[in-house]
Amino acid sequence: MAVHKLILDDVFEEALYTLIAIHCRLEDYRLAYLLNKNLGVTLSRKPSDIDYKNGQGSYSIFEWEDHKQLVTWSLVSNICKIEEELHQTDFTSLFDNQQKVTKTFQLLPEHKTVNYFLKIDSEFSFSKEKYILDSILKIPQIATAYSIDSSELKSKENLIFN
Template sequence: MITHKIPINDFISEDYELIAIHSSLDDYKLAYTINAALDIRLKKNDSNLEIEIEEGKSAFSNYVFDDEENDVVWTLIENKTTILTSKNKTSQLFDAVDITVFLLPEFRKADYLLKIENIDSYFNEEEIIGKILAIKNITTAYALDPTNLKSKNNLIF
């Protein structure tokens, strides 16, 4: 009997663009300003994106806009969050330590990620980045290549 193995990479779709955003704005303020700049309607997702690490579960807030007219899904995700964990098994009040967890650890300096799915050949990434850079309190924004990410599995949701 012949066994046919399908690598997991065959199921991972890379038909999306990823933009890293450096900003000191809170997530809801950033979503509001991006909505105004790009004429989209990002809304807070009720469920956070969770990643389990050794120290515990981390939750990343995210905002989603499903543009049904153009069949494009926009997702704004925070790249870093803090979890409170104890140093040892017997948890005391002052034994707790804050640990910063990154969605994409290879891009630790990025505060937020904008994932744009189901794009077509007419999508102009430079124009989107230009509009994002025009927003006050955004330090920088740039495109990331999703094919070279080590932790791209964290972006499957």
């Protein structure tokens, strides 16, 4: 009996996108406003945040679909802080100790210091990507911004928003 082997290397191509890391201390809505103003985009808050690992982390997301160029722009926060109460009972005292602990989670744990990611669902030429980066770096409230090679990401499945 003949054995047939299917090779699916070309069927499952990796999605092409440009990923820009942004370091700043701005609130998400303020950063979206400044990007809209300086890049000529129209990012708007999605009705629901991105929720990963059963409510362990919730990340705000702003999105704009450019129908002329068939490009989707997404601004997503990388840091999620959750405050939990830690109950410890010390039997040697008369009072219960209740402490609040803040836990920090990242959307992409390999980039812990990045505040926001700008994901553009299209692979731009080097000159267009450089123009976008230069426009972002001209915003005085942004400390730095740089491109990230998506092929080197370990947790790239967290960047699938749909």
